[in-house]
Amino acid sequence: MNRTLFSPSPTSARLPALLPALLPALFLGGLLLGGAAHAQDAGDRVEALEQEVADLRSQLASVGVLIANRYLVAADFHAMDEALHQGEINPRYLTTVRETAAVVSALHWPTELQAITEGFLAAANDLAGALEAEDATAAAEAAAVVHDRQHELSHNIITSLANGHAGGGTEIPEGATRVVLELSERGGATGGAATHVVRRGETVAITVGTAATGELHLHGYDLEWDLEAGAEVTSVFEATSTGRYPLEFHPEGGGSGIAVGYLEVRP
């Protein structure tokens, strides 16, 4: 079999001259491949845009929180509480409770207000149920809870706004490099797992808005954040080690991790 492969051919003499010419071609091929790999600069521009969006979102969040507070105060749960304790059920109450609850649940709340918001919504639900059933005793009881929670929530909203935190939950130091992630309902990053480039020694402020509940893990640095659907988390850390570190989202209740981005810390 080998013999037939090696029958002498007239072109064989010219082969050695051709082969050195092949080398640059091979080399160029390699270069092209490598160049393509580095055409990631576009990613950096996308990142700058993402940051602008994040800043705008943070401002919008403050406005939204203020509006929600107006609704909470205007609902006058104090009056409702007192009237219900005297056995009066006004059909207007049900509309007020539903409307307020709708506004509160529609809003993208800052992390530190989420727990308390949910408490308020649960109480409002109970109250709406009791009002629908026209159960005066239960409604009076629920109204007291709603009233309390509303006070608590309003108070916290004002404190949060005063501290300038409403956009995120963590103060972002001046000069920090912003990294912004947006996770879809299935936990994937909208727009795919992008590479976020920072320099070693920089302060990184990572902001994650998510429609999925679970845990976000920055490998290597081993930082973990609990994420709740609809919430936004901001966290600040120092990029102390060079490398390329995957950001992985682990959905609640197990399932395989999802790479939602990479943090590249360059020297």
Add this chain to the structure above:
Amino acid sequence: MATANAHGFGQRYDLPVPLSLYLIGAGAAVVLSFVVAAVFLRTGSAEGSYPRLNLLRWRAGRALFSRQVGITLELLSVSVFLLVLVAGLIGTTNQVRNIAPVLVWVIWWVGIAYFSALAGNIWHLTNPWRILFSWAEALARRFDPEASLSMDLPYPRRLGVWPGVILFFAFAWLEIAFHDPARPSNIATMALVYSVITWSGMIVFGKDRWLYRGEVFTLVFGLLARFAPTEARTIGDACSDCPSCGSTPADSGLASSRPAGAGPSDCVNCYSCFEKAPPERRQINLRPFAVGLQRTDAVSLSMMAFVVLLLATVTFDGFTDTPTWASIVVGYYSTFGQLTGIATLGLLAFPLLFMALYLVTSAMMPLATGRRLPLLETAKPFVLSLVPIALAYHLAHYLTYLLTQGQLLVPLISDPFGFGWDLFGTADYSIDLNIVGARFAWYTAVTAIVVGHMVAVWLAHLTALRVFGNERAALRSQYPMLALMVGYTAISLWILAQPIVEAGIPG
């Protein structure tokens, strides 16, 4: 997470090599190829001798390679082997809280490879399957001096190192394609199954005969140790009836440890000979790097297949980290939810592609000189000259991985089973990622690849001088080989310049 690991265990956090370094590396490889070739045009010599320094001449050297040190190493190695089994069987299933994955995939598989290539063949001294079988044989002889644990059936010559080839493929599949190679219980199972295979081989054909034909790690680490600057040499014709290298020189992994047909000669890195020889005929030599890859006289077809398979899987392993691979498999993953199938295909395709390219190159070599030679007469001897390129890539690829993930051993030594122990007070140690900087890793990687490439070109020229006789023909024959090597080196560099992505994970 399980689907994300291209490697046996753990993750690499390497930054891609920057474009400028990538270009410099590729350019240097091309230019230096011609420099090496030009130098050899003038000073080439097929002489297989090289400077050696026998370490056993000194007391310190004799102490280092003494029986006591050997036995200590053996005890240590068997203890580690048992620790892996126990940790795998009773320890926690959490990969990073159990000592078995880091011991097997980082310290052993990567660490021993590094040591074999850069220092010497330590696997022979620490191979637990060899040690335990030897101990069992010694024990049997205590009761009956005539006893033998082995049936010593004649080993079919045509089988060569094919058992090693098949086992290596199985191992590579478990490392790269299998979805959960780092699960401690899987590690224990693999070790137990492999023990059964290895000891069966030893029982049927004899310990030494199986070691150099079917014990895949003796073959892998032995191949890498040919690059190392140390050798175990047996002086004189000590091994004409040696089961490992003597009787049928072309069928074992040690083929070419003795130049064929050269009459009484020394034998290198055959421990069967070394152990039987009287002390005055033993040498542990320091030697230049890579000269062990020169003696390519009797590489068998199966050994050639083994080397090509090894090279291809090393490259494929790196390729599975690249965005290119991720984009190839994304459709497959979204349909099947796993990557095992397509990784198996890749694991089959890469060696076949490598073999095809290599055979075409081998066919072109005599063509370039205008001579006729059977294909395998060029393919077999030249295959070892490619090893330095693969080795350099392997070292570059795993450097930071070994130095960072290897640190996991520190906390795990205090709590090997994940039971919450703190035996040595180190359980809370966390990995220092700054042990090497990115720049250091880049420069080391590119330097290693360029140097590996030069060594490969040099080795191929030495072989060409022997195969083609005169310098002119040797030089002309090397154009195809040079093209192959530049391509291979460019691929290695290209992989290092790729950002590591986790394939199969929806973005």
